[in-house]
Amino acid sequence: MTKSRFPAISLFCACMLIAATFQLAAQKNVDAAIAEVLPGTLKKHREFVSLPNIASDKEGILKNYEWVKKELEQQKFSVKMLESSTLPLMLAERTVSKKAKTILFYLHIDGQPVNAANWDQEDPFTPVLKQLDSQGNWSAIDWKNLDGAIDPEWRIFGRAAADDKAPIMMMLTAVELLDKAKTKLGVNIKIILDPQEEAGSEAFLSTLDQYKADYAADYMIIMDGPAHPTNEPTLTFGCRGNATYSITTYGPKLPQHSGHYGNYVPNPIFTLSHLLASMKDQNGKVLVDGYYDGIEMTPAVKALLSQVPDDNDDIRKGLVIHEAEKVGNNYQEALQYPSLNVRHIDTSWKGPGLKTIIPEQVTAYIDVRLVAETDGGEQLEKIKKHIEKQGFLVLDRAPTDDERLSNQKIVTFKTNGFVNAFRTDMEAPIGQKLRAAITKEFGTPPVSIRTMGGTVPIIPAINTLGIPAIIVPMVNMDNNQHNPNENIRIGNISQGIKMCMTILTMELN
């Protein structure tokens, strides 16, 4: 028995080795194919980034559409414009078969506004190729360098070079390469280009019902935002929502002299401070009743979160804080809970110099980052009840004199609405298949983020369309997103092309 088992094991090992070798060879082929087309992709990217794309400049956006339309049509997409009350959206489709699943890829064509004076180049819309010099500064190099060996660490600087024109180029190149290799796509593709993502996505959000059939898909993949700081392939399964409100507390009807009335007239800043202090303990945990209801940090969830290769000590040192709050045990766990953040406090007197007064009112502006378990409306209601429980009369307007005279503690509570969070189950089939496909292609599993901290404007679309969505962020984290000197690392373009190829050839049925 023992003897006969060894050959079987060796055979098994040999098969594994052959499979691994084939896998490696396939990976090398893909990498070589990408390297071959990369100079062409980068030249097109340069052309594309040279087109100004601020959402407020309709002519500019239309020129960008024209450019992409030509490229998409060359890749056999059918392209149509979806009119809205503001700017039109562009929808491109390529159908493989009726049986295949359809993925709606969401990308945006607009970029953040620019102030050219703050850039280290003449014009944010004249892209510049740069490399890190020996002093650690980014210095311009000739575009002709793209004709030789390309260093993946080189970067292209320009507005929208990363956000979000790089992913558009990655998609176009991935389709081009798959067609060239006569590889059949595994999914039907729909690409929606949002002309106003940086300005609130009104065109897209206001047409969800009107173009429901056009937007219909089995899954949605959002290609926007930066990958994990390790720059490993990243999948993000959700992001937090946001609810904002303000609370105002009141002192005397008019500001009063702090000498004449100190010790006599109550100061609304202290009233507000006591109220705010009642909302959170010293460890950062919110004390509002039911604030964390429904959130379960099971061992399975903890295990998923611990796979993210964060260095919590590095994060803390980077932020220069002595200790993190203790809402979760680490950064990823902290993001699974709703936050309560005072972002700004405003009182009547502002400006240089002394003014010794007791102010008449003070307002705290607060935001609550929401998670999948917490509805914005309910969360705001819980906070309002908490304020009432502290003995305050809660109004949605300024108090009258009578109300001031007959109530010691008054709060004006104003909400500015909310956007709920979204989260797709990491163990849902789309998540599992994506992870498996990326692991196979890249040799290591992707970084899987359960919930990212920020809020993207298109969450209402995900929730309204009811399509399971995953964010696939592909650009470098240090791309100066929304800031002067926005840039894309060339290595991220190559990796992103491979990510797109992996997604497009994934078998979803």
Ligand SMILES: [Zn+2]
């Ligand atoms: Zn973006």
